Amino acid sequence: xxxxxxxxxxxxxxxxxxxxxxxxxxxxxxxxxxxxxxxxxxxxxxxxxxxxxxxxxxxxxxxxxxxxxxxxxxxxxxxxxxxxxxxxxxxxxxxxxxxxxxxxxxxxxxxxxxxxxxxxxxxxxxxxxxxxxxxxxxxxxxxxxxxxxxxxxxxxxxxxxxxxxxxxxxxxxxxxxxxxxxxxxxxxxxxxxxxxxxxxxxxxxxxxxxxxxxxxxxxxxxxxxxxxxxxxxxxxxxxxxxxxxxxxxxxxxxxxxxxxxxxxxxxxxxxxxxxxxxxxxxxxxxxxxxx
Numbered sequence: 039x040x041x042x043x044x045x046x047x048x049x050x051x052x053x054x055x056x057x058x059x060x061x062x063x064x065x066x067x068x069x070x071x072x073x074x075x076x077x078x079x080x081x082x083x084x085x086x087x088x089x090x091x092x093x094x095x096x097x098x099x100x101x102x103x104x105x106x107x108x109x110x111x112x113x114x115x116x117x118x119x120x121x122x123x124x125x126x127x128x129x130x131x132x133x134x135x136x137x138x139x140x141x142x143x144x145x146x147x148x149x150x151x152x153x154x155x156x157x158x159x160x161x162x163x164x165x166x167x168x169x170x171x172x173x174x175x176x177x178x179x180x181x182x183x184x185x186x187x188x189x190x191x192x193x194x195x196x197x198x199x200x201x202x203x204x205x206x207x208x209x210x211x212x213x214x215x216x217x218x219x220x221x222x223x224x225x226x227x228x229x230x231x232x233x234x235x236x237x238x239x240x241x242x243x244x245x246x247x248x249x250x251x252x253x254x255x256x257x258x259x260x261x262x263x264x265x266x267x268x269x270x271x272x273x274x275x276x277x278x279x280x281x282x283x284x285x286x287x288x289x290x291x292x293x294x295x296x297x298x299x300x301x302x303x304x305x306x307x308x309x310x311x312x313x314x315x316x317x318x319x320x321x322x323x324x325x326x327x328x329x
Contacts, residue, residue, distance in 0.1 A: 079211055087204030095196040098152045099139075099160050106150075108141035108162045118168065122180070126161055129181050132272050133188035135159070147171070147286060151183035152192060159187040175285055178269050178278035185268025191261050198257050202250035210242035211235075251311055258313040263323050276324045283324075287317040 094101075102108065114120035119142070126140045136157030147167040153159035161183045168176060186192070218235035266283070270276035314320075 079208065083204045083207040083211075086207050087202075088200040091196045091200035091203060095154045095192065098154060098192065102150070102152045102160060102162070103141065106143045106145075106162065108143045108160070110139055110141045121173070122163065122168075122176075125177050125180055126184070129177075129184045129272050130187075133184050133268075135184070135188050138184075138187060142168070149179050149183055151186045153187070154192065156187050156190055156192075159192070161187070171282060171285055174278045175282035178273060178282040181269030181272040182265045182279065182282075184272060185265040186261070189261070189264060189268065191265070194261070195254070195258060199250075199254055202253055206243060206246040206250050210239050210246055213242055214238035255311050255313055259315045262314050263320065266320050266324055267327050270324060270327070276327065280321050280324050283317050283321050 103110070111119050111123055114123055122142075123140050127137055130137050136159075138151070138153070138159040138161045141160060141162035143162055143164055145164045145166055147164060147170050149161070149163040149167055151159055151161045161180065163176065163179065167179065171179070214235045217238040218232050221234045222232050266279055267276075269279045273279070315323075
C-alpha cells in the first residue's frame with residue numbers, strides 16, 4: 039500500500055512540475071488564447087497517462103491468470119507441484135515478502151511474476167520450464183521472479199510507464215496546438231482546433247509513444263540484472279542462476295502475453311524495445327557481480 043501511495047504522489051508531482059514549467063516558459067500564455075486550457079490538459083494527461091497505468095497494475099493478476107492460462111496450485115497434485123510451492127514459500131520468506139500465489143501454465147520455457155502488492159503477488163512457471171531444467175535451475179528462476187516482487191518492480195515499471203504516458207499526452211497536444219496555430223495564422227482562432235491539431239496529435243502520439251517505449255524497455259532491462267543478482271543472493275550463490283540462463287539460451291523461450299511480458303524470465307523484440315538484455319550479458323554481469 040505504501041508503494042501505491044508513493045505511486046499516486048509521484049504522479050501528482052509530475053503533473054504539477056509540468057504545469058510549473060509550462061507557466062515559467064510562458065506556454066500557458068500561448069495556449070489559452072488559442073483555445074487550450076492548460077489545467078484541463080494537465081488533468082486529462084493525469085487521467086489518461088496514470089489512470090490507465092494504475093488500472094492495469096491493479097488488475098494485473100486476474101488478467102495474467104486469464105491471458106496465460108495459469109492454473110493456481112491450491113492443493114498440490116503431485117510431488118513436483120508440492121516442491122514448487124515449498125520453493126516459492128522458502129524464497130519468499132528469505133525475501134521477507136508475503137507468500138505469493140503459485141501457478142503453472144502450459145507452454146515453452148518461461149516464468150513470470152505479477153501483482154500490485156508485493157505481499158499478494160503471483161509467481162507462475164511454464165510446463166516447458168519444468169520439463170527442461172534441473173530443480174536447481176528452476177529454483178534459480180523462481181528466485182529471479184521472487185526478486186522482482188521483493189524489489190517492487192511491478193509498481194516501478196507501472197510508474198515509469200505512467201510518467202511516459204503523461205508526457206506523451208501532454209507534449210503531443212501542446213505541439214499539436216502550436217502546429218495548428220502556425221498553419222491557421224490570420225484565421226478565426228476562436229473556432230476551435232483545426233485539422234492540423236488532430237493530425238499532429240495522432241502522429242505525435244505514435245512517434246512519442248515509440249520513444250517512450252524505448253525508455254521503458256531500457257528500465258526493464260536494467261531491472262532484469264537486479265533480479266538476476268537478487269536470485270543469486272536468495273540462493274546464496276550465483277552459479278544456479280548462471281546455469282539457468284545458459285540453459286535458457288539453448289532453448290526456444292515461450293512468448294508471454296504482453297500484460298506480463300516485462301516480468302518474464304526472458305523476452306522482448308529488437309535491441310531497443312527488448313524488455314530483457316541478451317542472455318550473454320546477463321551471465322557476464324552475474325560473473326562480475328559480488329552476489
